[in-house]
Amino acid sequence: MNKDTNEKSRSGKKQLSISRKALITTLMSCIIFGLVSQIIALAFYGVSLTNQYIDFATSVALQAQQSAVKGTDAAGLSNDVMEIYRSLSDEERQKTGTAGYRALYSDLTKEKGGSYDVLWHMLKGVLSFNNIYDVYIAMYDRDTEAIVYIVDPLVDGDSDMMPGDWEHADSREINTFMNGYVDDLPRYFSWTKQYGLLCTVAIPIRNEARDFCSFLFVDVSAKEIIYSMLRFSLQYTLALLIVTLLIAWLGTRRIRRTLVAPINRIAKAAQEYVKDRQEHSDNKDHFASLNIRTGDELENLSLAMADMERELMEYEDHLTTITAEKERIGTELMLATKIQAAMLPHSFPPFPDRNEFDIYATMEPAREVGGDFYDFFLIDEDHLGLVMADVSGKGIPAALFMMISKTILQSCAMLGRSSAEILSKTNEAICSKNQADMFVTVWFGILEISTGIVTAANAGHEYPAVCRADGSFELMKDKHGLVIGGMDGINYKEYQIQLFEGDKIFVYTDGITEATDRDEVLFGTDRMLEALNSEPAASPEQILKNVRDAVRVFVKESEQFDDMTMMCIEYKGNSEKRRSE
Amino acid sequence: MTIEKALADKALTLKISGRIDSKTAPELEKTVQDALDSITCLVFDFDDVVYISSAGLRILLIAQKKMNSRGEMKVINVNNDIMEIFEVTGFTDILTIG
Numbered sequence A: 001m002n003k004d005t006n007e008k009s010r011s012g013k014k015q016l017s018i019s020r021k022a023l024i025t026t027l028m029s030c031i032i033f034g035l036v037s038q039i040i041a042l043a044f045y046g047v048s049l050t051n052q053y054i055d056f057a058t059s060v061a062l063q064a065q066q067s068a069v070k071g072t073d074a075a076g077l078s079n080d081v082m083e084i085y086r087s088l089s090d091e092e093r094q095k096t097g098t099a100g101y102r103a104l105y106s107d108l109t110k111e112k113g114g115s116y117d118v119l120w121h122m123l124k125g126v127l128s129f130n131n132i133y134d135v136y137i138a139m140y141d142r143d144t145e146a147i148v149y150i151v152d153p154l155v156d157g158d159s160d161m162m163p164g165d166w167e168h169a170d171s172r173e174i175n176t177f178m179n180g181y182v183d184d185l186p187r188y189f190s191w192t193k194q195y196g197l198l199c200t201v202a203i204p205i206r207n208e209a210r211d212f213c214s215f216l217f218v219d220v221s222a223k224e225i226i227y228s229m230l231r232f233s234l235q236y237t238l239a240l241l242i243v244t245l246l247i248a249w250l251g252t253r254r255i256r257r258t259l260v261a262p263i264n265r266i267a268k269a270a271q272e273y274v275k276d277r278q279e280h281s282d283n284k285d286h287f288a289s290l291n292i293r294t295g296d297e298l299e300n301l302s303l304a305m306a307d308m309e310r311e312l313m314e315y316e317d318h319l320t321t322i323t324a325e326k327e328r329i330g331t332e333l334m335l336a337t338k339i340q341a342a343m344l345p346h347s348f349p350p351f352p353d354r355n356e357f358d359i360y361a362t363m364e365p366a367r368e369v370g371g372d373f374y375d376f377f378l379i380d381e382d383h384l385g386l387v388m389a390d391v392s393g394k395g396i397p398a399a400l401f402m403m404i405s406k407t408i409l410q411s412c413a414m415l416g417r418s419s420a421e422i423l424s425k426t427n428e429a430i431c432s433k434n435q436a437d438m439f440v441t442v443w444f445g446i447l448e449i450s451t452g453i454v455t456a457a458n459a460g461h462e463y464p465a466v467c468r469a470d471g472s473f474e475l476m477k478d479k480h481g482l483v484i485g486g487m488d489g490i491n492y493k494e495y496q497i498q499l500f501e502g503d504k505i506f507v508y509t510d511g512i513t514e515a516t517d518r519d520e521v522l523f524g525t526d527r528m529l530e531a532l533n534s535e536p537a538a539s540p541e542q543i544l545k546n547v548r549d550a551v552r553v554f555v556k557e558s559e560q561f562d563d564m565t566m567m568c569i570e571y572k573g574n575s576e577k578r579r580s581e
Numbered sequence B: 001m002t003i004e005k006a007l008a009d010k011a012l013t014l015k016i017s018g019r020i021d022s023k024t025a026p027e028l029e030k031t032v033q034d035a036l037d038s039i040t041c042l043v044f045d046f047d048d049v050v051y052i053s054s055a056g057l058r059i060l061l062i063a064q065k066k067m068n069s070r071g072e073m074k075v076i077n078v079n080n081d082i083m084e085i086f087e088v089t090g091f092t093d094i095l096t097i098g
Helices: A002-071 A074-087 A099-103 A115-129 A171-180 A223-278 A297-343 A395-414 A419-432 A524-532 A540-555 A575-580 B025-036 B054-068 B080-089
Strands: A134-141 A146-151 A166-168 A187-192 A196-206 A212-221 A357-364 A372-380 A383-391 A440-448 A453-459 A465-467 A473-475 A494-498 A504-508 A564-571 B002-008 B011-020 B041-052 B072-076
Touching: A002 A074, A002 A115, A002 A134, A002 A196, A002 A212, A002 A223, A074 A115, A074 A134, A074 A146, A074 A196, A074 A212, A115 A134, A115 A146, A196 A223, A212 A223, A223 A297, A297 A395, A357 A372, A357 A540, A372 A395, A372 A564, A383 A395, A383 A504, A383 A564, A395 A419, A395 A440, A419 A440, A419 A453, A465 A524, A473 A524, A504 A540, A524 A540, A540 A564, B002 B025, B011 B025, B011 B054, B025 B041, B025 B054, B041 B054, B041 B080, B054 B072, B054 B080
Parallel strands: B011 B041, B041 B072
Antiparallel strands: A134 A146, A134 A212, A146 A166, A187 A196, A196 A212, A357 A564, A372 A383, A383 A440, A440 A453, A453 A494, A465 A473, A465 A504, A504 A564, B002 B011
């Protein structure tokens, strides 16, 4: 339950996160786009507006200049003023703006209807009827670095300019002014404390000899330009903000619909899938019923999830079947192991009332069931049959073949024939039904209990090891015939071993000698003999244990590769015979 | 285990290297079974065989029985270890070793 809530909160966080990311991205891109576009627009707007103002100022200036030149003697007035100005000493000039200074020029201004009067009224008219800051006539004087006013109609408190009044203008300003004049009409922008940013256009006034007499200036305040641009910025920003918010809202809504919602549906399906599986519910269409039709990766994802769901379902069904099958086979194999073990004599001592011999044997299959087997049985009161056998291959086929071989061998043995005859008969019987071309190696011996004589025959089996009382185990290179089941019509040769009291015979399968360690080294007969001879006088049971321990130490953690089977019989002598002697 | 096949007319030589045990025997069995029907002489070159288990012996047995009725079969270059296995299992009685 707790886990469920965690998952929900996790998915909730995810949803917020994607929407928020989209929102931030949209806002950021809109703002960056807006800023850049605003700068570009402002630049264009500013340039165009400025040009417009300059054009306007220029046309006003041209008109005024034409009126001044054609209607009055502006050139003459200019020359007169400049003449007086230049004739003055520096000291006198320093008094500019004072009544005394202005009196020096009074001859030029006092006359009603004179050039100055007419020009002043004309310019005043121009100033009143146009949206400009000022229109005036002035001349620069390079020697004194001054702008000398000729006519200025602007009435603005203290800064009224009368003819001859001058202002300092350093040579740099004059140069700037004159440079602007090179290609076109001179124009420049200047920042004045008094008037703020001014755009000034100047038109030369010449006399008839085409000499410069003065300039007609028109000042246009750039305040308007700045205000216009600020207004434009404000409006643009507002519009941009509205559009940005609109785009962000639409974008987020779209992302929620096309991205977040389908993801949440897939996530929900996944949660329900897990939940249903935990509760073993039969609902099998969590992803298949999603029906996401976005036509993009999300649709692919949902389809892939549906495929996965189906594959998992099939796999699970398959797995259930296989597991059931495995369990069944496991049970059957366990039974088979029991049956096989029960087939071999497994209670020791097997014949508690017979003290002429001691026998012990073990069989350890590499898998659940094996192909090795040992056997011993009394053929009659005086004859004990001994079998050690190894079927080719391992597992169930070997186990089935082993069962047949064991049964046939014992049946043949009970007929009371010799060892070689028994093996030949067994071979014939097995060859007649051997479809799988399997075979079994057999060492078969019959101990005559009264005499201690073992009559044995070997059908392709390992060499037996024989130990004389007080001696040690040695391999006995006995005569070998072909494995049983190999080929029809084989005759086996038999041989005899005379056992005396305390003598032992050890027989085994290649699972012992061919046990391998990690480096694929075989245990071999030498190590086996060594293990046997560690305690050659011990009981058969102890001897088997010694060999098994030696193999275990040798192979270490390597897997048991083949069935391991051993049998050891110790002849204790015929007590009756001994007594009678 | 690796098997090198050399077919000359109807005589097939299989040069086998490594261990022939229950893990590698099925491959050898398939090679032999596939070839048996079309040849009259089968030679196993055992020069590089280090071990043969009962599963390998079974294949030799099958091949020998088949070749008895079709032509001849030989096992050549048998080293001492393998020879001992053949002797112990009595295969020396039925195989042509040389």
